Amino acid sequence: MALVGNPNCGKSSLFNQLTGLRQKTGNFPGVTVERKFGTFRLSHAAAEVAVPEPVVVETTPTEAPISVSNNEALLVDLPGIYSIYPKSYDEQVVMDILANPSHPDYPDAVIVVADASNLQRNLLLHSELADLGLPIVLALNMLDIASSMKLTVSATQLAMQLGVPVVKINARTGEGKENLKVALRQVLNGDSVQPSGYFFDPSEAVPDLIEEVKQTYDLTNNYLALQYVCQHDNFTFLDQPRRARLDTLIEKYRFDETEFLADETIARYERLKPIVAKVVKAEGKTEQPVWTRRLDRLLLHPIWGYAMFLLVLLVIFQAVFAWAEYPMNWLDAGMAQLIEWTKEVLPEGVLNDLLTDGLLAGIGGVVIFIPQIAFLFALVSLLEESGYMARVMVIMDRLMRRFGLNGKSVVPLISGVACAVPAIMSTRSINNRYERLLTILVTPLMSCSARLPIYTILIALVVPDRTVLGFLNLAGLVLLGLYLLGLVGALLSAWLFSTFIPRRETSYFILEMPTYKLPRWNHVGIMMFESVKSFVLEAGKIIVAISIVLWVLASYGPGDKMERAAERAAVEHAAASPQEKDAAIASAQLENSYAGHFGKFIEPAIRPLGYDWKIGIALISSFAAREVFVGTMATIYSIGRDAEEDVLTIKEKLRKERNPDTGAPMYSTAVSFSLLIFYAFAMMCMSTLAVVQRETNGWKWPLVQLAYMMTLAYVSAFVVYQLLS
Amino acid sequence: MSKRSVADLKKGERAIIKSFTDRPMSLKLLEMGCLPGSEIRLDAVAPFGDPICVSIGGFYSLSLRLNEAATIIVE
Numbered sequence: 034m035a036l037v038g039n040p041n042c043g044k045s046s047l048f049n050q051l052t053g054l055r056q057k058t059g060n061f062p063g064v065t066v067e068r069k070f071g072t073f074r075l076s077h078a079a080a081e082v083a084v085p086e087p088v089v090v091e092t093t094p095t096e097a098p099i100s101v102s103n104n105e106a107l108l109v110d111l112p113g114i115y116s117i118y119p120k121s122y123d124e125q126v127v128m129d130i131l132a133n134p135s136h137p138d139y140p141d142a143v144i145v146v147a148d149a150s151n152l153q154r155n156l157l158l159h160s161e162l163a164d165l166g167l168p169i170v171l172a173l174n175m176l177d178i179a180s181s182m183k184l185t186v187s188a189t190q191l192a193m194q195l196g197v198p199v200v201k202i203n204a205r206t207g208e209g210k211e212n213l214k215v216a217l218r219q220v221l222n223g224d225s226v227q228p229s230g231y232f233f234d235p236s237e238a239v240p241d242l243i244e245e246v247k248q249t250y251d252l253t254n255n256y257l258a259l260q261y262v263c264q265h266d267n268f269t270f271l272d273q274p275r276r277a278r279l280d281t282l283i284e285k286y287r288f289d290e291t292e293f294l295a296d297e298t299i300a301r302y303e304r305l306k307p308i309v310a311k312v313v314k315a316e317g318k319t320e321q322p323v324w325t326r327r328l329d330r331l332l333l334h335p336i337w338g339y340a341m342f343l344l345v346l347l348v349i350f351q352a353v354f355a356w357a358e359y360p361m362n363w364l365d366a367g368m369a370q371l372i373e374w375t376k377e378v379l380p381e382g383v384l385n386d387l388l389t390d391g392l393l394a395g396i397g398g399v400v401i402f403i404p405q406i407a408f409l410f411a412l413v414s415l416l417e418e419s420g421y422m423a424r425v426m427v428i429m430d431r432l433m434r435r436f437g438l439n440g441k442s443v444v445p446l447i448s449g450v451a452c453a454v455p456a457i458m459s460t461r462s463i464n465n466r467y468e469r470l471l472t473i474l475v476t477p478l479m480s481c482s483a484r485l486p487i488y489t490i491l492i493a494l495v496v497p498d499r500t501v502l503g504f505l506n507l508a509g510l511v512l513l514g515l516y517l518l519g520l521v522g523a524l525l526s527a528w529l530f531s532t533f534i535p536r537r538e539t540s541y542f543i544l545e546m547p548t549y550k551l552p553r554w555n556h557v558g559i560m561m562f563e564s565v566k567s568f569v570l571e572a573g574k575i576i577v578a579i580s581i582v583l584w585v586l587a588s589y590g591p592g593d594k595m596e597r598a599a600e601r602a603a604v605e606h607a608a609a610s611p612q613e614k615d616a617a618i619a620s621a622q623l624e625n626s627y628a629g630h631f632g633k634f635i636e637p638a639i640r641p642l643g644y645d646w647k648i649g650i651a652l653i654s655s656f657a658a659r660e661v662f663v664g665t666m667a668t669i670y671s672i673g674r675d676a677e678e679d680v681l682t683i684k685e686k687l688r689k690e691r692n693p694d695t696g697a698p699m700y701s702t703a704v705s706f707s708l709l710i711f712y713a714f715a716m717m718c719m720s721t722l723a724v725v726q727r728e729t730n731g732w733k734w735p736l737v738q739l740a741y742m743m744t745l746a747y748v749s750a751f752v753v754y755q756l757l758s
Numbered sequence: 759m760s761k762r763s764v765a766d767l768k769k770g771e772r773a774i775i776k777s778f779t780d781r782p783m784s785l786k787l788l789e790m791g792c793l794p795g796s797e798i799r800l801d802a803v804a805p806f807g808d809p810i811c812v813s814i815g816g817f818y819s820l821s822l823r824l825n826e827a828a829t830i831i832v833e
Contacts, residue, residue: 115789115790116789118785118789120786150817150818151791151817151818153791153793154789154790154791157789182817291781291782291785292781294785295781295784295785295788298785298788298789299788299793299794302788302793326801329801329802329811330802333802333803333804333805333811334805335805335806336805338804338805339805423821426821427804427809427811427821428804428805430804430808430809430823431804431805431806431808431809440809541783541786541823541826542809542821542822542823542826543786543787543790543820543821543822543826544820544821544822545790545818545819545820546811546818546819546820546821
């Protein structure tokens with residue numbers, strides 16, 4: 034079963050209502066479009082049959098046998114579309130499925146969700162799907178909004194006019210979903226009437242072409258034949274010769290696609306107009322909700338609009354940095370205690386060290402960021418849910434265009450603050466390929482949540498904990514500055530790229546403005562939960578694995594070098610206190626371990642940036658994923674310390690670290706800011722490179738991205754260090 | 759009399775959509791509900807005058823750039 038509808042018509046809400054937690058996300062086979070699917074029960078318990086609202090289906094609900102096994106239906110949520118003619122990469126997948134009966138997702142029945150407050154446009158899509166001969170149940174949603182706009186919509190009339198079952202639903206509350214299931218069962222059993230005849234029959238305009246396509250490709254449906262003509266380049270189920278044959282047919286009949294499609298759309302509206310007139314009764318003048326217009330006046334204002342946007346951003350950073358600190362401190366202290374306890378309880382030895390310094394230290398580096406990620410995703414999804422994101426696109430379009438981007442690039446850029454991987458995937462909604470590529474190239478410059486741990490620790494080291502202007506945290510302001518730096522870097526890079534890469538298509542920006550809505554808290558909750566889960570499972574796996582590998586590399590060295598270094602240190606520091614002696618031995622051992630050798634190897638390259646070989650180890654290990662940096666630091670410094678100091682938090686450990694040459698703190702302002710800038714710009718994320726490779730279909734762009742970001746990071750960190758030291 | 763387009767509307771002004779000048783653009787606009795004969799009103803203008811927000815038929819709004827709005831001829 035498939036769910037189809039316009040964007041913003043409540044399709045996702047209905048999907049959540051029907052499937053609840055029995056849903057999964059994945060990709061459609063062969064393409065990188067997100068496929069959301071889930072199961073639900075078609076038959077319902079006896080108690081639920083007594084729905085007060087009458088069903089607008091011709092027959093009464095009877096417990097007829099159901100063709101679907103176990104009453105379970107598989108529901109696939111297709112991307113939101115205005116018509117079956119795709120305008121973006123995402124939308125192509127809809128017709129690739131609906132035009133191909135042998136596709137695994139080809140539905141037995143289609144639920145078309147229609148927004149009752151804008152019926153005419155929503156029925157355009159319905160009429161196209163109906164003409165393809167798909168069995169349809171029309172779910173009429175947003176009746177409450179329609180009635181607030183003084184529109185009454187008669188579902189009975191609509192069912193009669195269209196000749197398909199129409200069910201009134203409220204996707205937000207789940208009202209009417211049992212009736213929807215009844216209607217679905219009737220459609221599946223062939224009990225319900227489906228329309229005969231086309232809304233728009235292409236064979237009236239181009240009979241010969243349609244006839245020839247039908248004969249050649251063994252089709253029976255005229256409208257499907259037209260889709261073969263218009264969309265064959267997007268049909269993955271047609272091979273090259275079959276596509277080429279359609280091109281010759283287009284030549285032969287001199288078929289002008291754009292002209293034909295514009296005429297088709299107008300003809301469909303002509304056909305729908307009298308239907309809508311019969312179904313929808315307007316009482317008085319229809320207007321958008323007053324408060325939407327009032328809010329727009331404020332949020333799109335030349336000054337207040339930007340001020341509000343900046344305020345919203347500031348609240349986000351305040352939440353992520355200041356408010357999330359409390360739960361983070363609890364987690365940090367809890368982990369330190371757990372490590373101490375484990376050390377005492379288990380017998381001493383290699384296993385104990387591996388467990389505490391390797392595994393637990395690594396896990397500690399993961400869980401501590403859960404509060405920040407949860408806060409950030411909750412706030413971003415609030416902005417999307419409320420409809421404010423669309424306004425942000427509008428006020429940012431002019432600015433974005435100047436840098437070769439599109440107002441729609443704002444969403445990937447803002448999502449990039451959470452994680453570049455989903456952000457790059459969200460660029461699919463940018464229908465212009467060129468602007469999409471630019472957005473993909475620069476999105477990883479936005480400071481993602483994986484950089485946050487590094488920022489948090491380094492800022493805490495060098496920025497005093499002070500309050501500015503009475504309520505702003507100085508550290509929070511520095512953090513905001515780093516995020517702005519990422520944004521400016523992204524915009525300037527986009528501008529540079531746009532001057533180098535030639536533009537081929539013209540740019541579009543047509544966007545429907547949703548009315549402001551109260552966020553659905555369960556959606557925000559699901560989003561928050563999913564993001565934390567994927568961070569802990571996906572990123573966490575890598576971090577813990579690398580922590581363990583690092584522990585091994587730092588605990589063992591080539592040959593007997595480590596033992597000899599330890600002996601030498603013991604002799605040299607024979608006169609010192611036992612504590613100093615232990616520290617000197619541990620430090621000599623780390624220096625001679627495998628990890629120490631790696632760090633030493635790259636030290637000449639990173640010395641100009643102010644880094645020593647210990648930071649070198651962290652740089653190498655965090656190449657796979659930045660968030661590993663902190664875990665690595667924890668591992669390196671807990672190995673180089675004696676047992677007493679193990680319980681100190683990472684921050685305190687770093688603060689105590691001295692430069693062996695000068696004796697001054699290693700993490701000076703110059704080194705810390707140099708590291709901050711390096712991590713702000715560097716492309717240190719395997720997952721991002723992998724997703725860019727997938728989205729751009731090749732290695733060219735990810736490699737370009739890697740090269741330019743690394744160069745930018747190195748040069749900027751160099752400049753910062755040389756200026757500050 | 760010269761042809762006016764949506765780009766020439768003043769804030770709050772209403773007009774009736776008459777035709778389109780750009781075919782690929784018109785298809786997009788049509789599918790999104792911008793029909794000849796419907797009433798269009800300029801609701802809001804983004805900072806720096808571009809893009810603009812219009813409401814169509816009085817009950818739902820679109821935002822589009824000035825050059826896109828210029829392809830919608832009104833009377």
